[in-house]
Amino acid sequence: MAYRTFETPQMSRRGILRGGAWLTAGAALAGVPMGRAAMAKGGSTEWRNVAAMVEKYVGERKVANMVATLGWGQRDALTIAQGDLTLGSGVVADADSLYRIYSMTKPITGMAAMMLIDDGKIGLDQPLAEILPAYANMMVQKTYDGSVADVVPTVRPITIRQLLTHTAGLGYGIVQNGPIKAVYEERGLVPGQVSRLPIPGLGRAQAVSGLAEFADRLAKVPLVLQPGTKWSYSVGLDLLGRVIEVAGGMRFDEFLRTQIFEPAGMTSTYFRVPASEVGRFTTNYGILNGTPLPIDPARASIYLDNPAFPFGGAGLVSSPRDYDRFLRMLLGYGVIDGKRVMGELAVRVGTSNLMPETATTKGTWVEGQGFGAGGRVSDGSFGWGGAAGTVAFVNFQAGLRANLMTQYMPSEAYPIHAAFPKAVVDDLAAMQGA
Incomplete structure (x- = not known):
């Protein structure tokens, strides 16, 4: 490997593509082994805090929908989902619904670069x-x-x-x-x-x-x-x-499609949502005094158009099931369903702290933590969040992958980037004590 050493309907520009409020669960997860609790537990009744969070936000109509996927090792993920694709539509959101993941695009781009470094x-x-x-x-x-x-x-x-x-x-x-x-x-x-x-x-x-x-x-x-x-x-x-x-040697979007999405079985991740898939696309909402107002209706979304170029930092739409497959591939150190997508060393290095020795994080969103290939690194965890309320991470020490998707802006309107990892940690603590 070539390792050379909204108060008003106005939206905050600073919050548009920002995923920086993601709170790592690494320190709390570091002591959770993939043992009895991990292997024997994990049903919806065990993820009580995550389920309660989903029920609260959807039940209080703070968001139209919320879908969480949680998985151990290479086992299939458990999905906790509530709400409609669009408020009042009656079309239920699930693991195959489509979400604007914004800055959760960054770890995917980062891993693509790691593949080229590996080569x-x-x-x-x-x-x-x-x-x-x-x-x-x-x-x-x-x-x-x-x-x-x-x-x-x-x-x-x-x-x-x-x-x-x-x-x-x-x-x-x-x-x-x-x-x-x-x-x-x-x-x-x-x-x-x-x-x-x-x-x-x-x-x-x-x-x-x-x-x-x-x-x-x-x-x-x-x-x-x-x-x-x-x-x-x-x-x-x-x-x-x-x-x-x-x-x-190929277009960036083609590289992602042929080198990551197709090999990893990610069939629902796009820079442009195909017309045939609009029926499972969510609406994005802006939050006005705690009330969601549609700012990007699914059937008239800007994501139905070709983007100016493939935005490697914020451009992808994906489903909870697809992004879980990306996390699962990372947790398998590049392997999913017996198929190698990335080299093991590329994953290990990409999810480690790559910060230059000369650089400081003091006074930043990631102060006291590390940063890898497009995502935050802390105590065995790697992940990042998106501007419309999505957040995902893997923890290698616990053998856990966790992902939450919903759609609202700005991301700081609700504390979901911090609340989801906390709910995961609280549930894990309850499992360990059971």
Whole structure:
């Protein structure tokens, strides 16, 4: 392996693609063996706290639906589901319903990159400029979110490791403020989508067409931080999509389809929802004073259109069953149903702490924790959340995979990213004591 060392109907731009509120359950799960509790328990009656959480949110009409999948090792997942695809529709949500997973796309993109590292086509610490020469002489803002003209050269090159771990110094239109945010919007560096509707607060910046053009334009914009110095949520995984297609010799979306989705049996994961599948697509809601209002109706969704380019950081729609298969493949160290999708070492390294030694997480969403290939790492857990209320993780020490899907924005309207892992941990504690 080539390892070179809503208060109003307005939506918060900062919360659009953000998955950063995910609370790791790693520390609590670390002491849970895949023994008697794991093997003998796990029915819906044992996951009482998870079931109660699902029932509460749907019963109080805070969300239209909620589906949780929980699985041990390579065993089939248990599904806990309530609610309708759209409020009042009568069409029940289940493990095959389709959800906008937003930033839960990032770990998938990260694992795609790990596959190329495993194949020796790129290196973990390889300079990005060796693959995309436009990134050879990057400039950095002297002042974070300050002037885009007052810049200095980088002191070290951007690397693949940094793209994977949000330490490349790249910005994010949903995070940055001031002139740099305006530049991102003016140049179409908008790697995500929410709705066809003109929703106040979202902005109407149009994304540049094509992943190659996205990468080329991004290279002309100053970095917000020196590479390798600090964790800062970014477009790194979107740019990595271009790296993957250059190094992999095929379009990024094709790489994911042929190298991950099809081999792993993920038949319901798309950048564009096919017309034939609209009948199982959920509606996304914006939360106004605790009330869900439709902002992306399933039958008029922006996800029925071709995206400007395949957004490696936030672009996928998937089902609970499909994402559980992705988690199951990781938990099998690259193997699912007896078929190897990824190399074992690629999974082990990708789900480990890949943060550069020179980078800090102080004052960030992941302070005190690690970060791997597109997801948070802590005490044997690897995972991330999405902007519309989804959250998923695996814990290798406990042999557990857990995934929750629902649809609302902004994600911080409800504490689901933290509440779901806590409910899982509380149920595990009850199992251990039974």
